[in-house]
Amino acid sequence: MFKSKSKRHMAGAAALAVVTMAVGAWSWFPGHGPGHGHGREVDLQLLAINDFHGNIEASDGLTYEVDGEEVSAGGAEYLATYLEEAREGEKYSTTVAAGDLIGASPFLSAAFGDEPTIESLNAMGVEVSSVGNHEFDKGIDDLYRHIEGEGDYEGAAFPFLGANVVDEETGEPVIEPYWIKKFRGGVKVGFIGMTLEGTGDIVAKSGIEGIEFLDEVETANKYAKELQRKGVNSIVVLLHEGGYPVEEDTGHDCESLDGSGVGMSGPIVDIAETMSSKVDMIVTGHTHQEYVCSVPDPAGQPRMVTSASSYGRVFTEIEATYDRRTRDIVRSSVTGSNTVVERDVEADQVQSDLIAGYQDEVEEVAGRKVGYIAEDITRGATRAEEFPLGSLIADAQLDRTADPDIGGAQIAFMNPGGVRADLLYDEGEPGVVTYAELYSVQPFNNYLVTMDLTGEQILTLLQQQLPSEDRGTTLFLQVSEGFTYTWDTSLEGADQIVADSLMLNGEPIAADQSYRVTVNSFLADGGDSFYVLAEGENRLFGEVDLVAFEAWFGENSTPDNPVEAPETGRVNLI
Structure with missing residues (x-):
C-alpha cells in the first residue's frame, strides 16, 4: 500500500524525502482507473498546509529532519515556490489549509496583527481554510477583521470555514460552514471546515461569548448531506483536530516522512472512523504532526487522513480521480504524499518583497x-x-x-x-x-x-x-x-x-x-x-x-x- 518516491521541484535541488500512499484495497471497476473514461474522468490535485502560525520568515529556528539530518525548512518565500512548482501542469488544482494559520505567530506577523500572514497566504494561492483554535486568540471580532478586511487591510482573499462554530442561541454557524470549488467543465468539490470541538476550552472565553463549538462528526455529517442535496458528491473535510503516528500497528496504515509511524492514535481516529462515508478525505491539523494515513470509514472503505506538520515546513499533495458521471472522487484512486519545504529552491519574489516591506517597518521596535x-x-x-x-x-x-x-x-x-x-x-x-x-x-x-x-x-x-x-x-x-x-x-x-x-x-x-x-x-x-x-x-x-x-x-x-x-x-x- 505504501511506496516511497523522490521528487525535485527545481533544477539542482536535493532529492526530497517524500512518502506516497495509495488508498484503496479493492479491485478497479471499468472506467475507474487512471487513463480510462475518455474524458469522463479528470485528475484532481489538492495541496494542503496546516498550523502555519504566521511563520512567514525563513528563520534559523525552523528546521526539519530529512534522512536523519536537520535541515533548514519553511519560510513563505520557499513554500510559495514549492506550491507553484507542484501546480505545474495541473488543470484541476486547489490549495487548502486546516486552521491555525494565524495566532501564536512570530514577531514580524504578530506586530501587525497577523495581517502580513494573511497577505502572504493570499499571494501563495490558498483558496480555503478551516478555522483553528488560534484564529480565536483575539476573539471572534478579530477573526471577522481578517475575513472581511478593515480600512486599507483587505483581509483574506479566501474563505475561512467554521461549520461547527455556532451561535449558542440559534445554533446557526457564525462563519461560513462550507465552500464549493467549481472547476471548469462542471467539476465541483465541496469543502467543510471545522475546528476541534474543544476550542472553547483552550481560548480566552471573553472573546467567544455567545459562541459554542459543536461535535465534529455530527457537523460534518450534516453538511455532507447538504452538499449532496446541491449535487456535490466529492467532499473534503478540513478539520483542525489531529492525531499522532505510533510505532504499533493499529490497523490505520500510516506512514511518516521519518518512517516512524505505522499506526495512529489521538482524537482523529474515532472522528475518522465514524464520520459519514460521504466524506472522501480528511485534511487535519492541531497536533503539529506529519502523516499520511488510511483510516476505514463507517462502510469499511479506506479513507485518506493527512497532516503536514507545522509552520510551513511541510506540505501535503493529494491526487485523485474525479468521475464526471458520478460527480464523485474515485476513492481507490487517491494518493497522498508529504514534502519537506527545504530552502534549496529559488525564493518567491512576491513573498520576499512582502516580508522585506514589513521588516523595514518593524525593525526599530523589534530590536529594542x-x-x-x-x-x-x-x-x-x-x-x-x-x-x-x-x-x-x-x-x-x-x-x-x-x-x-x-x-x-x-x-x-x-x-x-x-x-x-x-x-x-x-x-x-x-x-x-x-x-x-x-x-x-x-x-x-x-x-x-x-x-x-x-x-x-x-x-x-x-x-x-x-x-x-x-x-x-x-x-x-x-x-x-x-x-x-x-x-x-x-x-x-x-x-x-x-x-x-x-x-x-x-x-x-x-x-x-x-x-x-x-x-x-x-x-x-x-x-x-x-x-x-x-x-x-x-x-x-x-x-x-x-x-x-x-x-x-x-x-x-x-x-x-x-x-x-x-x-x-x-x-x-x-
Whole structure:
C-alpha cells in the first residue's frame, strides 16, 4: 500500500524525502482507473498546509529532519515556490489549509496583527481554510477583521470555514460552514471546515461569548448531506483536530516522512472512523504532526487522513480521480504524499518583497533592548515537565502582582503551552534580550489575573494537570518560587498529586484557607481544561503578560547582573 518516491521541484535541488500512499484495497471497476473514461474522468490535485502560525520568515529556528539530518525548512518565500512548482501542469488544482494559520505567530506577523500572514497566504494561492483554535486568540471580532478586511487591510482573499462554530442561541454557524470549488467543465468539490470541538476550552472565553463549538462528526455529517442535496458528491473535510503516528500497528496504515509511524492514535481516529462515508478525505491539523494515513470509514472503505506538520515546513499533495458521471472522487484512486519545504529552491519574489516591506517597518521596535540573560533559558522538550523558562515567567508574574494594591499575589502558575520560544544567549547580540525575542516567548497578549483560591481548589488545579476526558495529555503547570509539592507517578489518578505535600514558603497549604493566585487570562477562564480557575473569586486584572515580562526584565537585569535560568525542582517529581 505504501511506496516511497523522490521528487525535485527545481533544477539542482536535493532529492526530497517524500512518502506516497495509495488508498484503496479493492479491485478497479471499468472506467475507474487512471487513463480510462475518455474524458469522463479528470485528475484532481489538492495541496494542503496546516498550523502555519504566521511563520512567514525563513528563520534559523525552523528546521526539519530529512534522512536523519536537520535541515533548514519553511519560510513563505520557499513554500510559495514549492506550491507553484507542484501546480505545474495541473488543470484541476486547489490549495487548502486546516486552521491555525494565524495566532501564536512570530514577531514580524504578530506586530501587525497577523495581517502580513494573511497577505502572504493570499499571494501563495490558498483558496480555503478551516478555522483553528488560534484564529480565536483575539476573539471572534478579530477573526471577522481578517475575513472581511478593515480600512486599507483587505483581509483574506479566501474563505475561512467554521461549520461547527455556532451561535449558542440559534445554533446557526457564525462563519461560513462550507465552500464549493467549481472547476471548469462542471467539476465541483465541496469543502467543510471545522475546528476541534474543544476550542472553547483552550481560548480566552471573553472573546467567544455567545459562541459554542459543536461535535465534529455530527457537523460534518450534516453538511455532507447538504452538499449532496446541491449535487456535490466529492467532499473534503478540513478539520483542525489531529492525531499522532505510533510505532504499533493499529490497523490505520500510516506512514511518516521519518518512517516512524505505522499506526495512529489521538482524537482523529474515532472522528475518522465514524464520520459519514460521504466524506472522501480528511485534511487535519492541531497536533503539529506529519502523516499520511488510511483510516476505514463507517462502510469499511479506506479513507485518506493527512497532516503536514507545522509552520510551513511541510506540505501535503493529494491526487485523485474525479468521475464526471458520478460527480464523485474515485476513492481507490487517491494518493497522498508529504514534502519537506527545504530552502534549496529559488525564493518567491512576491513573498520576499512582502516580508522585506514589513521588516523595514518593524525593525526599530523589534530590536529594542529589554533585558539581559547570563545563559540560555529554555522550554522543556514536552509540555509534561518543569522547565526553566516557565519558572522564570511564573516568578515574573508573581513579582508584578505581589503588591497588595495590584493583586497581593502569593503564588503564580504558567501554562506550558503559553511559552512559545526559548531565550537564547547567542541569539543576536550575546546576552541581550530584545523585544522581538520576548514577544516570541509570549505572543498571546493575555492579561494577568489575580484571584482567590482555597487550598482545596489549588489541589484540584494541580490534579487537573493529569489527562482527562476533556484533554488526553498531561500539562505541567509551571510554578513560582516558594511554592512546592510532590508528584508521585507511582500512584494512580489524582492521588499522584500528594495532597499534604503542598507548601508555600515552607508552610503547609491549608485546604480551607484562601490564597491569592496569579495566572494569565487564558487560564483564568478555565483554558486548557483547568476548569477550577474559572471559580476563582475577587479577581483583579493587571498588565498584559508581555508588558509585565518586559517591565520585570527592566527592573531585574543589567549588563553586569544578567538573569540566570532558575533551577528546576520546585515540583518534587518521583
